[in-house]
Amino acid sequence: MTHTGVSPQKKEIVYVRNATNRLLHWTMFFSVMVLLVTGYYIGDPTLILGAGEATDTTVMADIRLIHFIGAMFLDVSILIRFYLAFFSMYHRDWIELMPVPGRVIGAMKIAASYFTFKKPPFYLHVDPLDGLTFLALHLFMVLQLMTGFTLYVHALPTDWWWTQLIHVMTDPVTDIFGGDQNVRLIHHLMLWIMISGIIVHLYIQVAKTIIWRDGHIAAIFGGYKYRDVK
Amino acid sequence: MCKTIETPIAAGPEKRTKLLKDMDRRSFMSFCSKMAATLGLSAAMVPKIAEAVEGAARKPSVIWLHFQECTGDSEAFIRSQYPSAEELILNILSVDYQETIMAASGHQAEAALKQAMTENKGKYLVVVEGAIPTATTKGPKAVEGGYCIIGGRTALEIAKDVCKDAMAVMTVGNCSSFGGVQAQAPNPTGAVGVRDAGVVPSGVPIVNIPGCPHNVVNSVATVVNFLLMGSLPATDRLGRPLFAYGKRIHDNCPRRAHFDAGQFVEQFGDDGARNKWCLYKVGCKGPQTYHNCAWVEYNQNTSWPIKGGHGCIGCSEPQFWDNMQPFYERLPHIKLPGVEATADQLGFTLVGAAAAGAAAHAVYTFANRKKFVDTTEE
Numbered sequence: 001m002t003h004t005g006v007s008p009q010k011k012e013i014v015y016v017r018n019a020t021n022r023l024l025h026w027t028m029f030f031s032v033m034v035l036l037v038t039g040y041y042i043g044d045p046t047l048i049l050g051a052g053e054a055t056d057t058t059v060m061a062d063i064r065l066i067h068f069i070g071a072m073f074l075d076v077s078i079l080i081r082f083y084l085a086f087f088s089m090y091h092r093d094w095i096e097l098m099p100v101p102g103r104v105i106g107a108m109k110i111a112a113s114y115f116t117f118k119k120p121p122f123y124l125h126v127d128p129l130d131g132l133t134f135l136a137l138h139l140f141m142v143l144q145l146m147t148g149f150t151l152y153v154h155a156l157p158t159d160w161w162w163t164q165l166i167h168v169m170t171d172p173v174t175d176i177f178g179g180d181q182n183v184r185l186i187h188h189l190m191l192w193i194m195i196s197g198i199i200v201h202l203y204i205q206v207a208k209t210i211i212w213r214d215g216h217i218a219a220i221f222g223g224y225k226y227r228d229v230k
Numbered sequence: 231m232c233k234t235i236e237t238p239i240a241a242g243p244e245k246r247t248k249l250l251k252d253m254d255r256r257s258f259m260s261f262c263s264k265m266a267a268t269l270g271l272s273a274a275m276v277p278k279i280a281e282a283v284e285g286a287a288r289k290p291s292v293i294w295l296h297f298q299e300c301t302g303d304s305e306a307f308i309r310s311q312y313p314s315a316e317e318l319i320l321n322i323l324s325v326d327y328q329e330t331i332m333a334a335s336g337h338q339a340e341a342a343l344k345q346a347m348t349e350n351k352g353k354y355l356v357v358v359e360g361a362i363p364t365a366t367t368k369g370p371k372a373v374e375g376g377y378c379i380i381g382g383r384t385a386l387e388i389a390k391d392v393c394k395d396a397m398a399v400m401t402v403g404n405c406s407s408f409g410g411v412q413a414q415a416p417n418p419t420g421a422v423g424v425r426d427a428g429v430v431p432s433g434v435p436i437v438n439i440p441g442c443p444h445n446v447v448n449s450v451a452t453v454v455n456f457l458l459m460g461s462l463p464a465t466d467r468l469g470r471p472l473f474a475y476g477k478r479i480h481d482n483c484p485r486r487a488h489f490d491a492g493q494f495v496e497q498f499g500d501d502g503a504r505n506k507w508c509l510y511k512v513g514c515k516g517p518q519t520y521h522n523c524a525w526v527e528y529n530q531n532t533s534w535p536i537k538g539g540h541g542c543i544g545c546s547e548p549q550f551w552d553n554m555q556p557f558y559e560r561l562p563h564i565k566l567p568g569v570e571a572t573a574d575q576l577g578f579t580l581v582g583a584a585a586a587g588a589a590a591h592a593v594y595t596f597a598n599r600k601k602f603v604d605t606t607e608e
Contacts, residue, residue: 047494199588
């Protein structure tokens, strides 16, 4: 890795993300992309396949089905990710998302480094600034999951045991937000908050990779990144 | 909810009185079939329903209370056709006290209420129409629940008094079930539904028949269910009978095919509206509303909102005036200080801010690219 205007720094390759970790990340990525597109259509649907007989097309039904399948993929990967964060044999990283004082100060230092361009200390896994943005993104995703289920449960047969089980979680959500109309509003607002969050997340990763040359983006594809050799 | 009470059906054939003498057999059987259909029972139950209704040894005595309401539910009640209002009032039920339609007034009316309560103690059905105010009136004469006083007694006192000896309580309309329009923010009179007012003793079963107005078919079917089984029907968590409120408007909507096909009315009066497309985008609340309008319909199967080209406003749901607003849009507006924005306006702003921030930093980074130090700080 050479860089114009700067003396080349010797680097070594370190393995930081195992296959499960990467697979979960990309499962979440593709389901979130599908959910954002289909979710926007469900919130503001338009005529796509013509004004013919209603029996000829099932656009809305298909898009809702894709949305529900995407949601199931996201929900299951979030649950697996939560489990692994606490019980993984490879790397238990839940502490990296917690706003403990030491990491909050670290996050502020890293944020400052994006303006001073002084290289911050190397973090093998999640750096503190990323940790805090991931915490926010994960909380939004959990809120999205709960409000989503609250809207989804109405479509299920009422006397099914599975419906009753979901109702145990969704009835308090309805009560907390004061009705399903507000739940829908929150679910829709989350669409925009998620898009903003993804823009910020993506930008930070790209900027980090360009500025510090640590192969941060490569790590999420191949599992390896670069560390400076003293 | 399913409290078993001695049924009139147990009286035996010899004690039966011919209650429905004015009704011909055809319309009576048609009424029984309709009740079976509404309750979700098979055709085999129709003779049993006929037996239960006809063989009621004593007509159930009904005391109908009016509190904070617009009498819309009474209006719906007296416009019932199968069975007709007079059959309902005189033959199927014994409506002993109903302020709107009773001939008596003043002290005579109060006496009728007293008489009905003492004669049928523990055996009468209380139908409540209208919310109960619980707030204390302001001013020198502060009265708890003083915003609704009938004959010198507050609604709270009347409801407590009448409900304590009741066999069952049925709340008709959204007001008596959940508070209705007077319970909406800021709710100056402290109006609540009967279930939340704490006026019904724990031993007395209570069933909510919300709607604005209630559908008489559902109310009568609840009574028929009671005559047939001796218990009130199974209810959901909001106390609404599942036979009528177990499915959403959306699940049985005649326009559902257009929803699934992605064909929506964009505004009232457009081609979509003329073609009876889905009203989702003009604010239909059918996807959140549990009611059986779609197959029972209102006013003797004449029509109901969606059939008439108007979206559902969710009148059988709690606090629908507050929670289902705005009635003609999918999402509520967001109240920010000084402005009112849609969710999408706020969303575009958020995404725009994030993108602008990222772009600004990218430009800043590019301008300072010479400053990159590719070594860890010493």
